[in-house]
Amino acid sequence: MFKKLYLLVLVLFSVTAFAQKVDDPPTLGGLTGSVSDGAVTYEYTAFGGTDAAGTNLTGASGGDDLFESWWFFRVSGDGNETPFPDPDTATYVGDTVTLSWSDVAGRGFSAELVETVSDGGGPSGNVFSTMTITDLGGGTTVDIFVFADIDLGGSFGGDSATVSGTDFISLTDAGDTGEYRAGGANATQALAFPGLDPILSDGALDNLDNSGFPFGPGDFTGAFQWTGLTLAPEQGVTLQAAIAINEAAPVPAAPEFTTFLPDPPQVPTLSTWGLIGMALLLLVVGSLLIRRVQN
Numbered sequence: 001m002f003k004k005l006y007l008l009v010l011v012l013f014s015v016t017a018f019a020q021k022v023d024d025p026p027t028l029g030g031l032t033g034s035v036s037d038g039a040v041t042y043e044y045t046a047f048g049g050t051d052a053a054g055t056n057l058t059g060a061s062g063g064d065d066l067f068e069s070w071w072f073f074r075v076s077g078d079g080n081e082t083p084f085p086d087p088d089t090a091t092y093v094g095d096t097v098t099l100s101w102s103d104v105a106g107r108g109f110s111a112e113l114v115e116t117v118s119d120g121g122g123p124s125g126n127v128f129s130t131m132t133i134t135d136l137g138g139g140t141t142v143d144i145f146v147f148a149d150i151d152l153g154g155s156f157g158g159d160s161a162t163v164s165g166t167d168f169i170s171l172t173d174a175g176d177t178g179e180y181r182a183g184g185a186n187a188t189q190a191l192a193f194p195g196l197d198p199i200l201s202d203g204a205l206d207n208l209d210n211s212g213f214p215f216g217p218g219d220f221t222g223a224f225q226w227t228g229l230t231l232a233p234e235q236g237v238t239l240q241a242a243i244a245i246n247e248a249a250p251v252p253a254a255p256e257f258t259t260f261l262p263d264p265p266q267v268p269t270l271s272t273w274g275l276i277g278m279a280l281l282l283l284v285v286g287s288l289l290i291r292r293v294q295n
Helices: 002-016 196-200 272-294
Strands: 033-037 040-046 053-058 066-075 089-093 096-101 109-119 125-135 140-150 159-164 168-173 176-182 187-192 215-218 220-231 235-245 256-259
Touching: 033 089, 033 096, 033 109, 040 109, 066 196, 125 140, 125 220, 140 176, 140 196, 140 235, 159 187, 159 220, 176 220, 187 196, 187 215, 196 220, 215 220, 220 235
Parallel strands: none
Antiparallel strands: 033 040, 040 053, 053 066, 066 140, 089 096, 096 109, 109 125, 125 235, 140 220, 159 168, 159 215, 168 176, 176 235, 187 220, 235 256
């Protein structure tokens, strides 16, 4: 009897002793959604797949300050730049939205876009974007573009813009101000709506040429370009951009290259059932030893 019980407990222990505690996966909403901080809300209203995404930014002025925004890429050797496709996942938690792509359009790199909205009071506010691109093993050289259609105060006809260098655009419209920044971008451009979105989506090769400034008054669209980002196999690069309304924008960092490091091997840990199995095993072994001594 003891031998049968011993075998049963041994099987139970082998199945459960090294079971690991796994956190519940995050709850994913639909691809569209919104995040907020105080009175300021940032929202994705639509993903187009073939052009810019519909976005709203409200609570930083008297209206909706953002009509569209999105990211585009061009792998070295391509004949055109391409909008990032709809994300594989979209998570909206508190003041932060996270969009992710496991393999962007099958081109050999993954991407994660993390955007945080902040209420500056007054009203004022900003959206800070961090895009991380990671090569999947073959090495990649890519140009990245970020685009926005900004409508200060919710008015799309009276925006004026000037540029400082190639990574900092300042905007005004009546009593509202704005800043659009992209850390370390190599080029920028402004153009009246429909402007740069159809140009970046038209299937032809385009490079931003720093033209269009001073802009307006008019219906502003603007973009930035990072050129020739070369990634070794499994290397990543992080790019940052910011849109601020009625306040100074957080300063985005220049592109930062990192090397992918795999997660260290996980050390097996005993689950609750594993501990129970261990206790039963020790009980059986102890009983067998006592029987042997008594015999």
